[in-house]
Amino acid sequence: MPLAALSRLALLGRFFGSICRTGWCCSLWSGNSSQSSERCSLVWLSSVTRSSTRDGGCQNRLPVPDGTNVGRQCREVNVLVSETKRRPMRDVCIVGGGVSGLAASIYTARAGLDTLIVDGGESILARNASLENYPGFPDGVDARRHLELAREQARNAGVAFELGRVTSVELRDEDDLEAGFVLETEGGDPLSTRRVIAASWSDSEYLVPLDVGRIQRGSKHFVSVDDGGRTAVDGVYAAGRIAGEPHQAIVAAGHGAKVGLAAIHDSDANFYHDWVVPEGYFTGRGRDVPPGCEEIDDDERRERDERARETILEAFAEPLEERPTMHPSVDRD
The missing domain is CATH 1.10.20 (Histone, subunit A)
Known part of the structure; x- marks a missing residue:
């Protein structure tokens, strides 16, 4: 594959943040290009651990369709891009890569839970011209830059990302609530997870099969939750605006963190603070x-x-x- 083409593919990584700064690699794996957009084959998965961040570098080689090996030095990442390998059972799957989903993911991943964010598109925060009420930025900050940094922080914590839209969430076994959930995605293989955090304002249709307790207000549906973001279904949580929280970035981040902590405490993770x-x-x-x-x-x-x-x-x-x-x-x- 020509280097120019690889460069164009790398630019797609800006959706998840500045890959040039972090040394991340991205591949658009499209064995059949006519199906690539429909299959949503841009997959960004990592097996990062906090210890690997501290322990130093690695050499990642990513195969591309013509058989070329593209090498890139990286500090803490091992990327898998595959549509054929069996999906692992995740500890936490977060639907939505905006502020609340990112905040939840940072906490769950740092607590040692295998965390995947399925991101169906651009965060609502990207509509903001200037984010000026988020503590720590005296003169405000570009909202898109803030999202880039938050994604980079999540990746450094060990969060995996996948681009796609979740269409339904169902119990893996109706007779065994501990068996977790199956997430169906458009054009992709099903995902298995022990816990689900919905952070996907304003889409919640995928939760209908679980009857989590959606509340309609005008044209939107919110999800009824307790103080920790827990829904009526054990193992399913909702964070941010979809849980009825105010439409403010700092509130969404705080609620996402709170929901992430609830998921940690409900898991088997040995955790204090x-x-x-x-x-x-x-x-x-x-x-x-x-x-x-x-x-x-x-x-x-x-x-x-x-x-x-x-x-x-x-x-x-x-x-x-x-x-x-x-x-x-x-x-x-």
Whole structure:
């Protein structure tokens, strides 16, 4: 495959963030090009772990249809692009890659749960011209840049991504509620997961087979949840606007995190809090470091701060060319 063609394929990765900064690889696997769009074959899967992020680099080689091996150095990623291999049983499958889904995924993945986001399209936040009420950005931030950084953070935590639209969610076994769920997708193989988090405003039709308790308000349907985002069906959660939360990015992120924590506590994960604390914070009091927490010394703190500053400086070095997405009802002509 010519390098120019590979470059064009790589540009598709901007949907999930800046792949040039992170060293991620993407392949549009289309053995039959006439079916590629229908099969939704852009698959972005990773088997990242928090330890691999710290342990150093790897060499990933991605085969392309003409048999060429394209190598790329990467720090923490092992990418699988396949439509024929058997789908693994995920711990958590999140439907929707907007702010609430990303926040939930960061928590579940950092807690050690195998987490997949199925993203059916652009986040509503991409319609925002300037995000100016999100803490931490005194003069606001471009909403699309914020989404890129959030996706990069999720990938670094170990979240896998797949582009596609979920059409239905059903129990794998009506007689065994612990067996998990099957997610059907348009043009793709079914997905199996132990828990589902719906974060897909405003689409919730795929939840109809489960009777989770949808509430109609005008032309939209919301999902009835408890304080932790749990629905009437064990193992199914809803986060953000689809759960009736206010249409604000910071609220969606906070609720997504809360729902992610609920999914963690409902799982078998050994978890206390997601904290990174200075060395001695626990052990200096004669305590073991609780699960989910990490103690780091000052050298490690400085190294992480340096990486964080480099990431932010690079992310904000140039203006984004992407423009806000207009509301679909507005005539663009």
